[in-house]
Amino acid sequence: MKNEIEISMQVNGEPMSLSVPSRMHAADCLRHRVGLTGTHVGCEQGKCGMCTVQVDGQAVKSCLMLAVQLDGTDVRTVESLAVDDQLNALQLAFKRHHALQCGFCTPGMLMLATSLAARGVMLSREQIRSEISGVLCRCTGYEGIVLAVEEYLQGQLGLAGAAPALAEAAS
DSSP: OTTEEEEEEEETTEEEEEEEETTOBHHHIIIIISOOTTSOOSSSSSSSOTTEEEETTEEEEGGGSBGGGGTTOEEEOGGGTSBTTBOOHHHHHHHHTTOOSSOSSHHHHHHHHHHHHHTTOOOOHHHHHHHHTTSOOSSSOSHHHHHHHHHHHHHHTTOTTOOHHHHHHHO
């Protein structure tokens, strides 16, 4: 096809090659070419964070990337989190803390929180609020999201069951 470029990448652990238009956004590529519709598109300006995915382990807003920039990368989307149709620890924490209502921001929040855990550092609630501020939520008021992310980070860092004060001190 005209103005299409062949790219190869890993998506959720699976190698794939495909042709994409040179000006297609990564978010549109993931949704329309790869079929992973968990990556939501909101503002298409990088302000809402609904399209957050991981590229080479870093949380990125996929509406700000061109699909051709995914060539040679390892991409993880929200579809990679559940294993054998079982929610992972972060998704369960979101469920426990009622951290979602309409669910539109949830994939972006989950991928951002997954990236935070990969840093291996416990964050205070204030730091978590600051980190998630790039993903907008109009429904929850953020408190449930902060508590879910805090619980997940504690579990990932071996601080499970730690009192909130201990988590604050660990930051």
